[in-house]
Amino acid sequence: MTVGNSTPRGKAAPDWVDLSDMEFWAGPYEDRARGFERLRTEWPLPYYPEPVSPLPAGPGFWAVTRHADVVEVSRRPEEFCSGQGATHIPDFPTAFAEFFGSMIEMDDPRHHRLRRIVSRTFTPRMIKKFEHDVEKAAARIVGEVADRGECDFVTDVAARLPLKVICDMMGIPEKDYEFVLDRTNTIIGIADPEYVPEDADHITVLLTAGGELANLLTELGTYRIGHPADDVISALVNANIDGEQLTAEELASFFILLVVAGNETTRNAISHGLRLLTDNPDQRALWLSDFERYAPTAVEEIVRLASPVVWMRRTATRDTELAGQAISEGDKLLMYYWSANRDAAVFADPDRFDITRDPNPHVGYGGPGPHFCLGAHLARREITVMFRELLGRLPDIRVAGEPQRLRSSFINGVKHLPCAF
Template sequence: MVPAFGPAELWDPAVRRDPHGFYDRVRAAGRPVLQIDPAGNRFWVVAGHADVLAALRHPAIGHEIHRHCPAAAHEPVGHHRDEVARIEARQLISLDPPDHTRLRGLVSGGFTARAVARLETWIADLADRLVTDARRAGHLDAVTHLADPVPVNVIAELVGVPEPDRPRFRAWSAAIVSASADAPVATVEFAAYLDELAARRRAEPADDLMSELVARENLGDRLDRDELVALVQLLLIAGQETTVDLIVNGIRLLLTHPDQWRALREDPTLAAAVVEETLRFRGPVEIVPPRFAFEDVEIGGGRIPAFDRVGLSLWGANRDPAVFDQPHRFDIHRTDVRRHIAFGYGIHFCLGAHLARLESRIMFERIAQGLPGLRLAGDTRDLDGFRLHQDRLPLRV
């Protein structure tokens, strides 16, 4: 019997407390499931591992719907458009080839495994300081004192943001991600700051990503101003928010699974396995950034009509029992974990995957070694919820 679905069930508060039950039913349905999103748009949910992979590779599923559907066409990007809208239109995660290929190629060299490995000692020193401060404090918050300081400082170091400017860098990131009324103001202020930083690097180049990007102006491979702002904004937000989420959720999962926490304390080299299982079990991205079907598309035993939205669930794919043994069990010893797709797949595979893995592995190693008595503190009744971002996690050393 095919499961029945409410028209907007995915956004129901009861489902939001545990969306994995919903994704189990989508996989059981054996086809994409139609939902109506909060804006009233048709939204087809795909949750099987093989089907999500197929859709991520499908040439007729992508972002730039205006190139394929005349009714969705908007005005070309130009200075007459609102500044925030212009910057949003140039976000790498919202583009298809050829623009996506060109822009990704400009920054990808800074995020290879070899390039990222050079930061290991620097990240380890930062992690050691955070763990030492936490041990002295006795009471702390995982977000504020352990997870948050790592990625924002690493991304700032890569881009070339001077240390005194980094608190503002973090504040802009939080405001932009919040999608609140402050987000457009933060975007404009962030853009103005990057204009100043780019001007400084043109005058005095340094060994950082901003210097590399502005140097390309002399090589005929120039980014326009909105592209540069959009690229750095994406690096900040994607590199900051998702890595914080990964570290905090890893801590939460370890402390709510005492046998796994004990195993890591006894063998801190399991930290890399903790990273991968956290990504699989509760990765930072539930559904990939919105995509569209450019034509009628056959996926997973069903048809998605042309120009409808497509919701590819990484959470659903990473709990697929056809791929993972006992998928709803958090197990850092599992042998099938590397098949997860928490970082996506294909041309939109997460640019910062190597960096996120390195930062998180080092943090879990140092926490296991330096804070062996770490435990949850305060009211923990909501820790089984599946909010997209854990805004606080009180701990006691």
């Protein structure tokens, strides 16, 4: 597909970078980095046609590539809303979007109500109760591969920790772990033939996977109303905040959000982290010299360069302006976190992996505003604990082959990653 015109103003995009083309996202990281660098400097707010999908294509979207503009959009939720779509470019029916996206796909006051109820239970204090369990899980996972000398880092290590943590926190029994992982892979990997055949009815597959996760949660939630335990589901189904409770539908959609976002984003940050340490042995040596000292900044730097969520969508609620560009009511905007986190206007030598980088105002957990990631604290803990265990027991662990990447423009995913130690 070739698009473009002679001016970087108006509804067009340059013909040298096509963000609507899946081949761009399947190509080398270096090509992607160069493409976004050129966009940020020459054409920071291009307008692209929507990619091909099973749904009718809309008019297109503005690609927000600079850090300052991503932050600006995030801070103006009244003008750039989430309720018309946040995790998808086509316009899905509202009920469909909220079923898979929960509060991510909502605006205030509904967003505020749901987040207030959830955040009263999903707090750093509550997460701290599980920290010992996180450490035990990481030790068990690394211990099971330690004598093998090699493994698939994604399936054997990176994917297992967030899956266990989220399921344990929610009270999902271990027998259902693989069921949950399979359905989350289907939802995130809907465009990847490893998870969903190309000739499948993608909408039906998506609804089936989501429905099965919802049924699992609904059954457990119903039981926990009369038989509460020390888990998040029990806290949520029995929570009463100023007379308000979650409905069964809200609880189910929040569970889908939690297991999909909690599993996929953290496992991909951990996977990219190993690649970064392999490619930068000086930074590995520095972290090994004093793990606890460098852990906080190292984890933030991993998240910055990994950018597990590549973009989030917003929609203009009225005619407005962004970076000198007129934006019309109803226009879609994609905030490219992956690009913003490499903006040389904010990050010195942005492609360099520097575990001492401070400050590090990345947007790997989203920009400032009401939709900043509720699970950021948990993700930081999981990444820290996993690398403490890995570098403590397998200090020479390294990538030993080419990664198999998820076919997606939304998630910067790694499906398989051979490693040796």
